[in-house]
Each structure stands twice: as C-alpha cells, then as structure tokens.
Amino acid sequence: MAEKKKSGFWKDFKDFISKGNVIDLAVAVVIGAAFNKIVSSFVNDIIMPLISLAVGGKSVADWKWVITEQVVAADGTVTTAENALRYGAFIQNVIDFLIVAFSIFIVLRAFTKLQNRRKKAEAQEEEKKDA
Template structure:
C-alpha cells in the first residue's frame, strides 16, 4: 500500500477529523476566554489592586539607565504579572471545559436507557434449583 493511500485512509478516519475540529474550536474558545480575562476580569483585579494592569506587574532588578556614551540601557525585570494572567486564563479555560464535559456526560447518561431488572426465573428453573440444592445435602 502506497504512502499516499495510507495517508488518505488515515485522514478519512473519523478520529482525525474530530480531533481537527476540536483543535480549531479549542483555539477559538481560547481566544474568547482570553478576551474575557483581558477585558473584564483583569481590569477589575487591577482596579482592586491600585489601577495597574496585572500583566504590567513586575519586579525590577535593575532600572533603566543611560550609560556614559548616552545610550539607554534597558531595565532588567521579572515580569510575574504576565504569568499570573496566563495562569488565570488557563484556570478559566479548564473550568469551562470541565463544565461542558460534565453537562455532556449528564446528557449522555440521560440518553442511555436504564437496564431493566432481570426477569424472575421460570417456575421450572426454580424447581430444578430446589432439587439441586436438596441433592447437595
């Protein structure tokens, strides 16, 4: 079997197509959550903490200076605010995906009919069991 035909067979499988759709939807969903975090949640947190944007939070190790030649030397800083914002993005995305999966599983369980209770054995079977039990004694 040629490589091209194997590749066509691989792509034609439902799993690959489902995965591709999931990746595209996941990327779009990530953008929605990032917009929510950047536009709504972080400004509220920034307002509560003094008005600075969370992504701008940093610890300056050495401030920007001008050297003897007049060239500006950039500051050296640990930018922990961007990390905090990314962690909040991740937690929100994970929580919303958890809610969707939980709702999906609940709907899936509702679709599956409950198993019927096993029917009572026939009278002949009960009699045969009694004979078997009495012979064991």
C-alpha cells in the same frame, strides 16, 4: 520483518483516517482556537481591568519586580536595560488557563451526566423488554 511493521503502520493510519477521527480532531482544533480567543478577551478585557482597579489601577500585566534599574545616558540612550521579573504577565496567563480549564470541566461534566442519563434510560428499557 520491517516490511510487516510498515504495512501495519500504514494500515492503522488508513483506518484512523477513514474513521472520521481526523475531521473530528480538525473541528475541535478550530473550535478550540476560537474559544481561546474568547477566553483571552474575557480575561484581558474584563477580568484584568477589574483586578487592576481593585489593586490601585496598575495593569496586572505590568506588575514586575525590578532586579536592576534601566540606566539611561545623558543623551537619552539606554546603556543598560532593565532587568526584571515580570510576574504580572504570568499571573494573567494563569488566570487565563484556569478559566479555560474550568470551562472545559463544565462542558465535560455536562456531557458525562448526559451520557449517564442515556445509559440509565437504555438499561431501564432493557429491563422492561426482559420483564
């Protein structure tokens, strides 16, 4: 019985590979990685400097709430490290995510509209053929 499941699994895997979905997925991963670099650069190099300028010049990534200050000995060595919640980096990542999500939404929305137009055109052609 286990042998049937195994052969079914491998058959399904072979079918999956042969349909070309793997290549489509690989292309999507590569394009996604490149797109991520573009969006990250847009956020880090354009959006965040403008936000920093608007809020007094301090980099958003440096925003933090210090719980305990760093303690430095007389010789300059750090005896106790600073303990802080670095919420600025989190905000920057949220903005990054929102831009990616919005961009994907725009692309999917355009794709869906295009598909709907094609379906509508095909339906109209079918009606003409039937008439």
